[in-house]
Amino acid sequence: MKIALVGQPNCGKSTIFNHIASYKAVTSNFPGTTVSFTESKVSIYGDLCICVDLPGTYSLVSRDLAEITARNYLISEEVDAIVNVVDASILERGLELTIQLLELKKPLILCLNMIDEARRKGIFIDKEKLSEILGIPVVETVAVKGEGMNELFREIRRTYKEKLVGKVPQYGPTIEKAIKQLTEEIKLNGIREPYVSKRFLALRILEEDPYFLKKFPVDGLIKLKEKISETIKKESGQRPPLAISSERHAMSLNIFEDVAEVKTPKPDFRDRLDDVLMHPIWGYVFLLLIMYGFFQIVFKFGGYLEGPLIDVFNNLINQLKSSYGSQTLLTKLVEGVIQGFSGGIAIVLPYLVPFLLGLSLLEDLGYLPRIAYLTDAFMHKIGLHGKSVIPFILGYGCNVPAVMATRILETKRERIISATLSVLVPCSARSTIIFGLIAFYVGPTAALGIYVLNIFVIAVAGRIMSKLMPEEAPGLMLEVPAYRLPSLKVLLLKTWFRLREFIYVAWPILIVGSMVLSLIEYAHWDILINNLLYPLTYVLSLPKQVGVTLIFGILRKELSLIMLMQALGTPHLNQVLTHLQMMTFTIFVVFYIPCAATIGVLWKEIGRKWTLFSIGFTTGLALVLALLVKYIWILAASL
C-alpha cells in the first residue's frame, strides 16, 4: 500500500507529510541512494502504508529535475492512492495540477490546505460541490494546527478501498479529437507504459513532454503528432502545449468560479513586513542583522557544548589507554572509533543541530525566498541565481548539508557550479583553524582577510565556471510565499529528517576516517607520509612534519589544529611556526580538498566526474593561493 503526496511548492505538503509520518509511525525509512524524497511507514486504521513525500511540482509536464522525479514516481510505481495537497488560498492555480492528476486515473484525494489563509483572503470554498465536480473526496485542513488530519486519514482509506479515481476532465473538441487520433496510433504501435492509460500518454506526447518523446521515438507517432500540431496551431493560433495549458487554466477558472465565493479580504499586517524586509536598503540591513544573529547563536551554542563534550570523550580515551596500554593495535582502533563518534557528537552536532533548526525556521517562515530575491543581482555576477545563495550560507555551518541543498536548484549546471563552489566555503571546522591559529597568533585583521579572500575567490571561480558552462536557465523565477508561522513539531521533525542524512551518510565516513588515522599512527606511517608530501611542504616552506596533518585534514578537518600541535610537538605554535607559515598553512587548509564526508555527498549529488574535478580543482587552487600569499608576504616584508 503506497500513498504519494503531491502538490505545488509551498502548499504545506511537508507539514502534512510530517503529520502523517508521526501518526503511528512504524519505522522511518532512510534516504537511500536512489530516492531523493522522504518515505515513511505508517499504519492507517490498521493498514500498513508507505507514505512518500514527492518534491513540490507545479505541473506534470516539466523539465525541472525535482519535478521529473516526482512525475516519474507517480507513473512508474504502483501508487495506490495520491493525496493532492492544494493551497486553498490560490485554489485556481492548484486545480491545474489536480486536473492533470485526474488524468492518471488513480485513486485521488484532494486536500484543501491553508483553509485559514483562504478565509482571511475572503475565499470560501464549497467543498461538497468541488467533490462532486471532480468525483473525488475533498478534505479541508489547516496542517499547521493539525486540523482536519483525522478526516484526511479516514478519506485516504476510503479513497483506496473504494478506488475513487474521479472524473477524467474533457478538453475542447479540437484537443479531444487529437487525443483520440493519438490514442489510436499508440494502440496501433503497441506502445505501453505499465501504470498509465493511453489517454495520458497521448496527452503527454501532444504536450511535447521531452521524456516521453525520447522514450517512444516511433516514426508514425511523431509524424501524426506533427500533423495534428499544425492543425491545432491553425485553429487556435497556439502550439498544442500552450493550447492545452490555456484550456486547463480555463477549466480551473471555471471550476473555481463554480465552487468559490470571494468576499473582501481582511487587512493583513504581513503586507507591511515586506516593505521593510525587501526594501532596497533596509532589506539588506536586516538580512545582515538576521544572518549575524543566526551565526552568533549557532557558534555560541556550539562552542558552549563542544568543550565539555570533548572532555567526556577524552576522559574515556585516557581511561582506555591506562587500562589497556596506549600502544596496542586494539586500543588504537577503539580510540579511532571513539574519536570518530566524538567528532560527530562533540564537534559537528552542536553546530549542525542549531544550524539546521534555524534554517528550517527561516525556511518555514518564508524568509529564504526573500534572501534569494535580495541576493539575486549579486549572484548573477557569478553566473548563478538568487536561490544558489542558500547552499553557500549552509556551507559556513558544514559543507555536507550545503552540497545536499543544491538539490533545490533547477538545472544541472547550477547544481554543479553551486556544489563545487560551496565546498570552498570555510565550514565551522575550518573556522576553528582560522580562529585558533590566525586570529589568535597573527591577529583578527588577518583572519578577517582570509574570509574576504575566500569570498573573492569563490566569486572569481564562479565567474570562470559559468563562462565555461554557458547558461541554459533563463533567470530567476521564484514564488515568494506569504510569511507563515510554522509549528514547532514540524520544525523539529524537519530538522531531524535533515540531520538523518548527515548521520547516515557523513558520520560513518568520519568514523572510518578516524580508524585509518589511528592505523597510520600505530604503524608509524607518518614518517613515510611526511616524506611523500615533502615536495609540497617544501614549496610552501612549511616544516616537514606538517605533511601528515594535511592528510588528517582530508579525513577530519576539525582535527587539523590538534594534529598540527601533535605533529610539531607543542601547543605553543608560535614557537615553531612563523606568521607567514601560519598563513600559508591556513590558506592551504581552507581551500584544499573537502573532507571525506563532503566528498561522499558530492559523489552522490553531482557524480564521479565532477567530484574528481572538484578535488583536483580545490587542491590546485589551494596551492596557487598559498604560494601567492607567501610571495606577496615576502615581497611586502622586503619593501
Place this chain on the structure above:
Amino acid sequence: MTLSLDAVQPGKVGRVKDITGGMGVRLRLEQMGIHPGDVIHVKRKGVLRGPILIEMNGVEVALGRGIASRILVEV
C-alpha cells in the same frame, strides 16, 4: 500603452498581453500562474537590476529582468 514588464514602474498595474520567447519559459510562467490576460501588479524592483516582484491572483513571484523583459503588458 504596451511595455515590457521590466519597464513598468513599481506600484503600477498592467494586463499581460503576450509572453514572447521560448515555449519552455512560457509554460513555466503559466504553471506559476502568469497567463496572457492576467492582471499583474508590479510590487517592487530589486537594486542593481535585481529581480522584479509581481503579484497576480494572490500569488507573488520574483522574476529576473531577463524573463520580465519577455512579458509584454498593457498599462
